Amino acid sequence: MTITEPRPDAEHREGDTSIRPFTAAFPDSDLEDLRRRIHETRWPDREIVSDASQGVQLDVVKKLARHWEQGHDWRAAEARLNELPQFVTAIDGVDIHFIHVRSQHPGALPMIVTHGWPGSIIEQLKIVGPLTDPTAHGASAEDAFDLVIPSLPGHGFSGKPSETGWDPIRIARAWIELMQRLGYDRYVAQGGDWGNAVTEQMALLEPAGLVGIHTNMPATVPDSIQAALTNGDAAPEDLSAEERGAWDQLAFFYAHGLAYAQEMGNRPQTLYGIADSPVGLAAWMLDHDARSYDLIARVFDGASEGLTPDDILDNVTLYWLTNTAVSSARLYWESKLPFFAPKGVKLPVAVSVFPDEIYAAPRSWATQAYPNLIHFNRLERGGHFAAWEQPELFSQEMRAAFRSLR
Template structure:
């Protein structure tokens, strides 16, 4: 089944899926949810014309003058973009497309919107179901490296007792999910949709995981306490105490009585609030204005690279040829997905929706009562201190400070991330 645009009608999807099954090109569907009412098998194949147009635009890109500073204080450096553009000319989208299509993918309507998701069931009978949510500027591509280690642990230095059934949805307006035509698709609403999804898949006991927007969605699932959710894991925890948040908002220096870990977190957050929020301010207020990143792949790439300074610098080093958590191909796989699905602005509207339908501060504790596990990576926007995590999550069942890794933890450090999920939920497995 070849599909060039994800936003097509339910009737068309059903017809295409039936046709695909008839000719046997969906071999993985039977192992997951193809027989479940309201769930349609899905594959995506970009057209040759789409890829040719992308490459033409990359070659024809008009670039700005070089920055007039000797560092990245003005944003993504011209040299970095030139090297990325050169690599893009030889980037093979078909490789990641084939990899995506090797996993069972599906579409289901929830609350009037088509939701795309990957669903891979473990061969191990007592596997723990988990729903994993990406963020911006990410996609389901972030989690591809952890699917097999989670579902087939005995092949990846684990035991049968470490197995998970894995569900990875695309956020509304992202990737292959539908683009909301109404406002209000904010994290609380998405959290409710994910609970519907897990129930629809037949999971009566499950856990949830997320970072970035995925953390907001996952934590709000925990606040809502849907029947079946027994615990969550976060790699970008919301733990900042109210008094600390107030000081940060005023631009005050770190209080003298903070521990070393707390002081480090304070300084990371202070730097992010002062220097790293440009993209979020624009998307919070005027996402529809970003026509340039819909029309120019190079514009889109620069916008997506400039998320947080440590991720940007890691990616820039990778583009320069250094061995890092992400490769240039990793980065271009994700940017190309945004380009092909035309989701630069539809994904940005999540910021607007959250700002106009507030669900709490991004790093403010939410009063979660169910079990929570925290993995604190050093190059995240901030490395949550254990002292703050213990206050934010009264039922903290796991905390670990990792030696390396940043904002895209599952993508950058899949082995560490897999080990964290195994350890985080070990104590909850007797509940399934």
């Protein structure tokens, strides 16, 4: 990887607030090494069940590996990234990489968009055009955004923290500093997964300039519901149909979907295998949530879905080439926040509920969690990686969500 000037060490840039242009350019030798490692994968035995209950299935990963070695073109992904203005700036001792696209339309609303794990800035590439240039995508100039899309510390092209303490609260402070450094005195913020955790913490800090937030993975689960789920109790009898659906999704996730988070939350440094094996890394990243995995399995089986095989491999390859498998995992170790619990956000909040998310937040829970709820909509399709899977729907949601704040 190269940037337009050498990346200085943290101790040599104290007080440096400069914003430096960035270009992604990995050497051919890195890609040759990647293909060699994929080719030389030592495969495990096939699972002894007919479904994914034992984990990511061998046939799925073999199809992924075949395309990765023989068909995937990282240079095309690299070119798409480099078509966009990218920068690096040091905040709190860590280099923060970000995409920054200003709209040509006057009065565009600045928005900082934060990815999660196992996502990256790759997730947001499809929404850059529709949001910054809405008139070219069937929308109004009055709905234009300036976009700031940073890479989380320890992820992608951002620096890897060399000290503890980089939890969502500290990242939120860094994002506030970033928006100030870019000269934005009025803006909104958006996120899902860890992006939601960071975005909600920004709202709780109530910085001058932040006027509202949007989330596609809201933290709305009432304490009584969380306690019942944790204790293994039966679902309360007074749940509405919408609430019962969310309960069922959460109960499944807590019973079958938390293994990756528990390992990264407790022992992230133990994950040497995913830093050494690209196929191991891919399998680890695929096993995030059941619905996303099912979609990805269908994609590698030839189905036409919101994602393509190259979409998925662009993201995994970014993690591989930047060697961020373990550094990204440490965010789970750092954070002590209850993920789905309401945090008491008072700023205006917009919520988009995609049906195949880990859980589809009911309106009743969202209303309780966000007393200043300015937008709530349930979409007909889409899951955890909403901007990536359904960029058109996601872009429509952003326009509607923040229209009242312009």
